[in-house]
Amino acid sequence: MILEWVCTMKLERFKEKDNKRRFIVIFIVCCILLLAGVLLYNSFAVFTEEKEFNVINGQYQDPGDIYFAYYVDGQITRDLPKQNTGYIFDEESSNCTNGVVPTFDNSTWKFIADYSGYNATDYTRTKCNLYFKTGTKTVNTALGEIDVYTYTPDFTKSACDDEACESHEKGIFETTDEDGVSYYYRGSVENNYVSFAGFYWRIIRINGNGSIRMIYDGTSPHANGESSTDRQVGTSTFNPAYDDNMYLGYMYTNGDAHGLSTSSLIKQTNDSFYSGNLSNYASIIDANSGFCGDRSTLNTQSGVGTGTVTTYNKGYLRVATNSPSLICENSSDYYSPASSNKGNKALTYPIGLITVDEVMLSGSSGGIFNGGDNYTKSSSNSYLVTGYSFWTMTPAGGYNFFGAEYWNAMLFNIGNLGIIDDDYPGYNSYGLRPVINIRGDVTVSGDGTMENPYTLSL
Numbered sequence: 001m002i003l004e005w006v007c008t009m010k011l012e013r014f015k016e017k018d019n020k021r022r023f024i025v026i027f028i029v030c031c032i033l034l035l036a037g038v039l040l041y042n043s044f045a046v047f048t049e050e051k052e053f054n055v056i057n058g059q060y061q062d063p064g065d066i067y068f069a070y071y072v073d074g075q076i077t078r079d080l081p082k083q084n085t086g087y088i089f090d091e092e093s094s095n096c097t098n099g100v101v102p103t104f105d106n107s108t109w110k111f112i113a114d115y116s117g118y119n120a121t122d123y124t125r126t127k128c129n130l131y132f133k134t135g136t137k138t139v140n141t142a143l144g145e146i147d148v149y150t151y152t153p154d155f156t157k158s159a160c161d162d163e164a165c166e167s168h169e170k171g172i173f174e175t176t177d178e179d180g181v182s183y184y185y186r187g188s189v190e191n192n193y194v195s196f197a198g199f200y201w202r203i204i205r206i207n208g209n210g211s212i213r214m215i216y217d218g219t220s221p222h223a224n225g226e227s228s229t230d231r232q233v234g235t236s237t238f239n240p241a242y243d244d245n246m247y248l249g250y251m252y253t254n255g256d257a258h259g260l261s262t263s264s265l266i267k268q269t270n271d272s273f274y275s276g277n278l279s280n281y282a283s284i285i286d287a288n289s290g291f292c293g294d295r296s297t298l299n300t301q302s303g304v305g306t307g308t309v310t311t312y313n314k315g316y317l318r319v320a321t322n323s324p325s326l327i328c329e330n331s332s333d334y335y336s337p338a339s340s341n342k343g344n345k346a347l348t349y350p351i352g353l354i355t356v357d358e359v360m361l362s363g364s365s366g367g368i369f370n371g372g373d374n375y376t377k378s379s380s381n382s383y384l385v386t387g388y389s390f391w392t393m394t395p396a397g398g399y400n401f402f403g404a405e406y407w408n409a410m411l412f413n414i415g416n417l418g419i420i421d422d423d424y425p426g427y428n429s430y431g432l433r434p435v436i437n438i439r440g441d442v443t444v445s446g447d448g449t450m451e452n453p454y455t456l457s458l
Contacts, residue, residue, distance in 0.1 A: 066100075066113070071131040081132050083109040084170050088135025088151050096128040104130070107154045107167035136171075139183060141206050142440045143454065148183050149173045155322040158377040158418070159363035161188040162225070165379055166365075175361065177326035178334070178342070179208030179289075184361045188224045188381050193217075193453035195446075196438070197281050200453065202383050204358055210440025211286040215354055215384070216433045221450040225380055227387025227416070232431030233273050238266045238391055242409045242424035245305050248313070248395035250293040250335055250353070251346055257305025258295055258332035260346045264425075266353070266391060270434050274349040278436065284458060289437040290336035290343040291352025292328035293393040308407050312397040315356055315412065319366035319376070319396075319420055324357035335393075352435050353393035356412040356420060359384065364418045373402045379418035387416050390431030396422040 070077050072087065081087045089104035096102050096113070098120035103112040111130065120126065136147045149171050153159065157166035170187035184205035185192045192203035194214055200221045201214040218230040239247040246252040246259060250267050253259020263271070278285065295305060296314045303309040318324055328334040328343075336343030337350045360366055363382040368375040379385060396410040401422070410422040413430050423430075438456055446454040 090131035093131035238425035356394035
């Protein structure tokens with residue numbers, strides 16, 4: 001009996017020790033698992049999984065999950081910064097594991113993964129650290145301090161807030177013009193309204209000499225994309241005919257590719273608007289900044305740019321290749337008043353039209369536009385779009401457009417949805433929207449919104 005009791009006691013002690021050992025082992029295992037979980041969490045807690053993204057070199061097997069962490073001004077976050085908030089992708093700092101190279105489309109605000117160097121086992125997680133930095137700079141202008149984006153937009157994409165637009169860029173960007181650095185408005189901007197001389201205008205850009213270039217927009221303020229004939233000064237054909245290259249000129253001379261002896265019909269109407277409405281404000285209007293009606297040509301055979309010689313102007317190429325420029329190649333095509341220190345000094349008044357290059361900068365993309373085969377893209381609620389077609393002063397050329405058996409002089413116009421098109425200067429009547437430049441030393445008040453537009457005084 002005693003022996004049985006002793007044996008039982010020893011067995012119970014053995015079980016007690018075994019239970020303690022088991023508890024210790026389980027505790028250690030749990031600690032290890034917890035530590036591993038913490039490490040795993042710390043590794044992925046700030047990452048978000050994303051399966052839908054653009055891919056470069058898509059010939060690969062499914063690489064499994066891809067996770068992103070975002071760094072905004074050096075601070076890690078799970079949230080991608082919103083577009084048009086002053087940030088751009090920092091390609092130099094960003095990185096991914098497994099040989100994936102990160103890129104980013106600032107215009108569409110989408111991540112693009114380059115898998116051409118992918119070197120991990122299938123279904124291995126890929127982690128990407130995407131860095132974003134301030135992509136704007138502050139510039140002092142006649143309008144005060146403005147924030148300017150420092151990257152160049154993709155002009156193959158139309159820019160506006162409408163779903164039809166491929167890019168939702170909205171803001172002020174920079175490029176080079178005749179006088180230096182120019183700051184242009186792009187997309188569905190809502191801070192470029194000006195009340196001047198009893199009319200409303202929209203700012204196109206700040207010119208390189210500091211003056212303010214703006215386009216007529218009505219007797220009352222109009223919202224972006226609003227369809228209204230009030231946003232133009234009537235309609236007109238550009239010239240009386242379209243059977244000669246000379247009719248592509250804002251001014252022209254028979255037999256001279258860059259002639260200036262005769263004012264176009266639309267210039268005459270524009271001059272009448274100035275003399276009747278703006279002459280009293282001449283002290284505020286800048287007379288040095290001109291207007292480029294670029295008649296420089298791509299082809300160089302004898303007689304090009306005159307008569308019915310097939311001619312492709314360089315504006316044709318810039319639209320077809322989505323490459324706008326604010327540099328006017330030939331001084332004879334840079335229309336300026338007699339008091340100007342540059343250009344052809346042929347204008348009676350310092351007033352002109354918008355160029356097709358400025359339209360591309362504003363958000364309308366180029367592409368194929370020849371005749372009935374038009375595949376340029378709409379920008380329906382960009383600030384320039386009025387719901388009606390209006391003229392630019394940029395020639396496309398004189399040619400047989402796609403499918404046609406006859407020759408025509410063709411000039412660029414902007415369609416009712418912001419589409420760039422070519423048409424006959426002496427056939428259709430399109431809207432006249434005068435463009436003027438305001439001196440850079442004016443006093444400006446207001447904030448540029450439709451409710452509180454900029455007002456100008458000396």
